[in-house]
Amino acid sequence: MIEMRELRKNFSVRVKAGRLRRQKREVAAVDGVSLSIARGEMVGYIGPNGAGKSTTLKMLTGVLTPTSGEVSVCGLRPVPQRTRLALRIGVVFGQRSQLWWDLPLRESFRLLRHVYRVPATEHAARLRRCEELLDLRAFLDTPVRQLSLGQRMRGELTAALLHGPEVLFLDEPTIGLDVVSKQAVRSFLGELGRTGDVTLVLTTHDLADIERLCHRLVVIDHGHVVHDGTIEQLHTRYGSRRRVVADLDVPLPPGFTLPGATLTSTEADGHRVTFTLESIAAGAAVAALVTAAQVRDLSVVEPEIEDVVARLYTDVSGAP
């Protein structure tokens, strides 16, 4: 559905060279990205600020011409076949709007039907579904400029979907939204993904979006892909460990060891201990602890994706 081969985008920037002089320099915003995304996949495309995410999305949607490499979306070349591509993709870019600011939301949707020449029945059915899943009814007659950010984002998502696109590109769809709107947007996208009809590529700085929605995670840094796989593979690659936290009636005897795990913290005078699991499964560690000690309460703590991604960014950027 989406193919990128050695895709590059260079920008020419002026940098200071001496007190007054400025020199032209080429910056590789996207530096040889090759990816294949199949129909129905939900892909999180993440990376630190300036990594090249938006530039990639702009090349995929025909906004920017690549410096070199190949790109195709729905079998079309995005820049030369931009008009045809527009009928097959939906785009939500946080800063730009598809809606008419002075018109009620409902009117924007009506106009979009004409722009995309969508048959009335198809349009009505899609709008009904979005109204329901995104809870739009309360503000359909409100002019767009009066909508809250969360309401507008729900409107933008609807606008992007009314022509029945095969691929949806979302750039930071939950940025700045309150918790309720975030949940609404996430569960809507999750529902969309479950049907498998739409291929979704999402950039975000909110890793909860990725955890909730995307099976595949592509991490880009300095224009290069530095990870392409599942979140679990990222955890494995970066050695994220599960932990077992136990509250004890009586502290562990001195010198106690749990083979395959390391005691990484002791609190409350030894009444709370945390073991980080290395080569032992959580079930086996729990069983061993319960047998050896008087355990009052016990929990297995999953590694945080935030931690792993932060470590990944630090690794590839060479930052401290």
Ligand SMILES: Nc1ncnc2c1ncn2[C@@H]1O[C@H](COP(=O)(O)OP(=O)(O)OP(=O)(O)O)[C@@H](O)[C@H]1O
């Ligand atoms: N029009 C432009 N002219 C010059 N440089 C640009 C232009 N657009 C982007 N860049 C540079 O290209 C690099 C990649 O930018 P891009 O916007 O793709 O990053 P990003 O991963 O989307 O970042 P963010 O998370 O901050 O949105 C950055 O170094 C940026 O400064």
